[in-house]
Amino acid sequence: MKKWLSLIFASILILPGCSSNEGSNSTENSDRVTSIDQSTEQNKGSDVAKGNSSSAEATSELPELQQERKVIFNATLSLSVEDLTLAINEIKESTKVFEGYVVEENTFSEENAYIGSMTIRIPQSQFDAYLRKVETLAKGEPQKSITSKDVTENYVDLSSRLKAKEAVQQRLESFLNEATKTDDLLAISNELSRVQEEVEQLKGQINYLDNQSDYSTVTISLEQTKRPVPSIGERDFKTLSEAKHLFITTSNSLLAFFSKTIVLLIGLSPILLPLLIIGLFLLYRFRKKTSKKPAK
Numbered sequence: 001m002k003k004w005l006s007l008i009f010a011s012i013l014i015l016p017g018c019s020s021n022e023g024s025n026s027t028e029n030s031d032r033v034t035s036i037d038q039s040t041e042q043n044k045g046s047d048v049a050k051g052n053s054s055s056a057e058a059t060s061e062l063p064e065l066q067q068e069r070k071v072i073f074n075a076t077l078s079l080s081v082e083d084l085t086l087a088i089n090e091i092k093e094s095t096k097v098f099e100g101y102v103v104e105e106n107t108f109s110e111e112n113a114y115i116g117s118m119t120i121r122i123p124q125s126q127f128d129a130y131l132r133k134v135e136t137l138a139k140g141e142p143q144k145s146i147t148s149k150d151v152t153e154n155y156v157d158l159s160s161r162l163k164a165k166e167a168v169q170q171r172l173e174s175f176l177n178e179a180t181k182t183d184d185l186l187a188i189s190n191e192l193s194r195v196q197e198e199v200e201q202l203k204g205q206i207n208y209l210d211n212q213s214d215y216s217t218v219t220i221s222l223e224q225t226k227r228p229v230p231s232i233g234e235r236d237f238k239t240l241s242e243a244k245h246l247f248i249t250t251s252n253s254l255l256a257f258f259s260k261t262i263v264l265l266i267g268l269s270p271i272l273l274p275l276l277i278i279g280l281f282l283l284y285r286f287r288k289k290t291s292k293k294p295a296k
Contacts, residue, residue, distance in 0.1 A: 075217070076144070079220065079223070081223070082224065091220065114226065117221050158205050169196060
C-alpha cells in the first residue's frame with residue numbers, strides 16, 4: 001500500500017494539475033488523477049520546456065478540432081394550407097427524401113380551423129433545401145424563423161477534457177494490473193470508477209453536441225381554415241316544423257281551456273248544484289202550469 005501511495009504522491013509532486021478549474025473543484029483523489037494525466041501528456045515527447053509542455057500540446061490540438069465548426073440550427077415554420085392531412089403526408093414524404101425523421105406529430109380541431117404541428121430532425125447539409133421545399137406547401141406567405149448557436153468552443157473543451165481523462169483512465173488501469181495488495185486494489189479501483197464515470201459523462205455531452213449540430217430541428221405549425229356548409233332547407237324550407245309547432249300550440253291551448261273549465265265547475269259545485277236543482281224545479285212547475293191551461 002505504501003509503495004502505491006508513494007508512486008501517486010511522487011506523480012503529484014512532479015506533475016501539477018492539468019487545469020486550474022479542475023484543481024479548484026476536485027477532491028484529493030481528483031488532484032492525483034490530474035497529476036497522472038499531466039504525466040501521460042509529457043510522455044508523448046514534447047520538445048518544449050517541461051513547465052510549458054501541457055499548454056503547448058493543448059494549443060496544438062485546437063486547429064485540428066476547429067477545422068469543422070459545430071453550429072446548432074433551429075427553424076420554425078407557420079403555414080396556412082388547403083388540406084391539413086395532405087400537407088402532413090407531403091411533409092413526411094419530403095422528410096424521407098431529405099434523410100430526416102419525424103420526432104413528434106399532433107393534430108386537433110378548433111371551432112374555425114384544423115390545427116397540426118410537427119417536429120422534424122433534418123441533416124444540417126439539407127437544412128436550407130428542406131425549408132424551401134416545405135414552404136411551397138403554404139397557401140400565401142409562410143412565417144419563418146431561424147436561429148443558430150455556435151458550440152465549437154464548448155465542443156473543443158469537452159474533447160480536450162475527454163482525452164485527458166482517458167489518459168488518466170489508462171494509467172490507473174496499468175496501476176491496477178500491477179497492484180497486489182488488497183488495500184492498493186481497493187484504492188485504485190475506487191479512483192478508476194470515478195474517472196470512468198467522468199469519461200462517460202463527457203462522451204454523452206459530446207455525442208449530444210454532435211447530434212444537435214449534425215441534425216437541425218424544424219418545428220412546423222399548420223392551419224386549415226374550416227369552410228361552413230349550410231344544410232339544404234335550413235332557412236327556406238321550414239313548413240313542416242312550423243305546422244308541427246302550431247298544432248302542438250293549439251292542442252295545448254285547448255287542453256288548458258278544458259282543464260280550467262273542469263276545475264272551475266268542480267270548485268263551484270257546492271253553489272252551482274243547488275242552483276241547478278232549484279232551476280230545474282222551477283222549470284218543471286212552469287211547464288206543468290202551462291200544460292193545464294185550456295185551449296181557447
